[in-house]
Amino acid sequence: MSKTRGGLHTTKKVQQINVLGKTYQVVYRKLAPSKLTQKGRIPFGRTNSMTQTVLINSELCEEQRFDTLLHEVLHIMDEDMSLRLGERNVTRLGSGLAGFLIQHCDKLFRSKEKKH
């Protein structure tokens, strides 16, 4: 979905993901700095567990969006499974998994797609 609002062209794309049996709406849109982020930094993503919504900054490049989505999914798992990973470990695991999946996802799932 794409629309113009207040003279700014914004892209709003929505998809659903399932994390630990719960359906989350993933919304891609332009995110502004908030009080929740440090030093007025523009957030890459944000998760609201109460509404089961994951916001991803639509201005990020594709690989950074994927990294951010994994980061937010790890936050959900961290919270729901009481893993106590914390921000630093969530960031490290998210980036590590994103790099691995971006590099190898096609090879890992190609044989599965051919069966259909």
Ligand SMILES: [Zn+2]
């Ligand atoms: Zn985080």
